[in-house]
Amino acid sequence: MEFQRDKSFLSGRFKSMGFALKGAFKLATTEHSVMVQSSIAVLMVIAGFYFEISREEWMFQTLAIGLVLSVEGLNTAVEKVADFIHPEFHKKIGFIKDIAAGAVFFAAMTAIVIGCLIYIPKF
Structure with a gap:
C-alpha cells in the first residue's frame, strides 16, 4: 500500500x-489499566462537582487526568511495539517496558498529589 498525501x-x-478518536476508543475499550484510570477520572469529576472546586482546581484536575x-x-504503545518486535521475553525489552511503566507511575503520583491538594482541605 502506497502512502498518498492529502x-x-x-x-x-x-x-x-x-x-485519533479511533485510537482513543481502542485504548479505552481494550486496556484494563486505562479503564480503571478512566473510572477514577469519572469519580474525580463527580467529586469536583460535589465539592464545587474552583476554576483553577478544575484546570489542575483536568491536566492531571489528561x-x-x-x-x-x-506506555501501551511502547509495550505493543516491544511485543511485536520481540514476542518472547527478553531482558532489554523488559527494561524498556519497565521504564515506560515508570513514566506512568510518575504521572499517577503527580495526579494523586494534585488530588490531595484539591480535596484534603475540603474535608
Missing part, C-alpha cells in the same frame, strides 16, 4: 482527528 488541509485534519491517560496511552 493535499487538502481541512480534510487532512479531519482524517487525523478520526484516527496527563495520566496520555502517558498510559504512550
